[in-house]
Every structure is written in C-alpha cells, then in structure tokens.
Amino acid sequence: MEGLRERKKRETRDAIAAAALALFLERGFDAVTVVDVAVAANVSEKTVFNYFATKEDLVFANAEEKLFERAEAIRLRSPGTPLSRVFLADTLRFLDAIEAGEVDRAMTVPRLVRASPALRGRLMLAWELEAATLTAAVTDDEDDLIAAAAVRSLVWANRVVFRAAMRRLIGGEDPADVARDLRAEAERVYAQLDLGLAGYGA
Known part of the structure; x- marks a missing residue:
C-alpha cells in the first residue's frame, strides 16, 4: 500500500x-x-x-506507467492468446474512451506535439523505447528479429487507428461516429495482420 x-x-x-x-x-x-x-x-x-x-518529460508524464501496464498485459496474457489480441484490446479501450467523451484528454498531447519540433523529436525516441520494451515483454532474446518485427507491426496498427481518430476528431466529426467506424476498421486491421502472423505469440 x-x-x-x-x-x-x-x-x-x-x-x-x-x-x-x-x-x-x-x-x-x-x-x-x-x-x-x-x-x-x-x-x-x-x-x-x-x-x-x-x-519534454512533463508532456509525457504518465507514459512510463502506461508502457509498463502494456508490457505487463503482454506478459500476463492467457496461454494460447495471440499477441494481436492484446494490442486490439488496447486499441478498443482507446476508442471506448473517445466514445465516452474523453476527446479533449485524448487530443491534448497530439496537439502539443504537432506544434513543437522538440516534442516531435522526443516522440520518436518514445516510440523506439515503446517498441523495445514491448518486444522484451514477448521474448528474452534481444536478437529475435521475428519478435521485433511482429511487435512493431502491431504497435503501428494501434498507431494508425489513433492517427485516423485524431484526424477525424480535429476535422469536427462526432466522436461516437468515429469510435464506431474505427472499431470495425481496427478489427479488420488486426485480422489482416493475424493472417500474416498466423497467431504468433499464442
């Protein structure tokens, strides 16, 4: 406690x-x-x-805690659960938050980053740390290129859905419509990746 x-x-x-x-x-x-x-x-x-x-760390104040939680979700997933399901669940939680009206909070950091070269550079470093941390949650072998490629593919799947949501919300679309449409798109994106990954990480 x-x-x-x-x-x-x-x-x-x-x-x-x-x-x-x-x-x-x-x-x-x-x-x-x-x-x-x-x-x-x-x-x-x-x-x-x-x-x-x-x-820059002041902008990404909770990033370390959130990254730890995502890594733990990978490590603690039930036996037989493909890695893609963990990432899909994370993406759907984000869309649920959008539908629940948490638009301003979701858009705060992206708006700051878009307006600052320093923050864009810091974000690039954060993305690489994210990929490395989540890959380490999948395997102890730092030379496992399949794990590294799989994790990066799934991370970017999450990211492209996030970017699509930000673009549409900034354009003034209704959050409920955005969440509904992108849930279906997210399911399709991860299903397509599953075809290539063949249940990798299960």
Whole structure:
C-alpha cells in the first residue's frame, strides 16, 4: 500500500505535471520554461527536475506507467492468446474512451506535439523505447528479429487507428461516429495482420 511519503511525492509530481500542461496549452510548449512551470506549481526549479529529467518529460508524464501496464498485459496474457489480441484490446479501450467523451484528454498531447519540433523529436525516441520494451515483454532474446518485427507491426496498427481518430476528431466529426467506424476498421486491421502472423505469440 502507498505510504504517506509516497503519496505526497505522487501528489507533488501530479501537481507539477498539471501546472506544466496548463501552461503548455495556454502558451505553447516552446514558449514555456521550466522556471515558469516551477512558479505555477509553487515549487522550486530543482524540485521540477527532481521529478522530471527534461521539460519534454512533463508532456509525457504518465507514459512510463502506461508502457509498463502494456508490457505487463503482454506478459500476463492467457496461454494460447495471440499477441494481436492484446494490442486490439488496447486499441478498443482507446476508442471506448473517445466514445465516452474523453476527446479533449485524448487530443491534448497530439496537439502539443504537432506544434513543437522538440516534442516531435522526443516522440520518436518514445516510440523506439515503446517498441523495445514491448518486444522484451514477448521474448528474452534481444536478437529475435521475428519478435521485433511482429511487435512493431502491431504497435503501428494501434498507431494508425489513433492517427485516423485524431484526424477525424480535429476535422469536427462526432466522436461516437468515429469510435464506431474505427472499431470495425481496427478489427479488420488486426485480422489482416493475424493472417500474416498466423497467431504468433499464442
């Protein structure tokens, strides 16, 4: 169970991230300094860096936790479950959130990234870390090129659905329509990959 010290650290981290996100949305990522974030969060600049190594990390504050959860879902999947089912479930959860009205939250980071070259570069690094982490959840053999290729294919399947959703939502389409259409598309995408992967990872 989370102790008092751990809870206070988590609350401080969350408060810093929330203050940073509000400033980034108001002024743009590149126009905000770490000092600005510290002032808004009522902490010192050193405290910000104690929790976030770089300014870019403030945008992707929960990425590490989410990546760990995705890796665990792969490791703990039931015997006989193809790897694609884990990725499909993750994609469908995203579409459920869109349909439930969580559009603004889903679009926050993409909007910031689109407007900042620094964040686009950071995202490229995050994508490579994601692929490496999820591949490691599949196999202990770092030279297993089949696992690396399979995971990257599935990661990009998830990503293309996400991008399609963002494009349509930015275009003003109804979230329920977007979610409905892309659920069917996601099922087709992963089914097509299954034909090539032949149940890989089951």
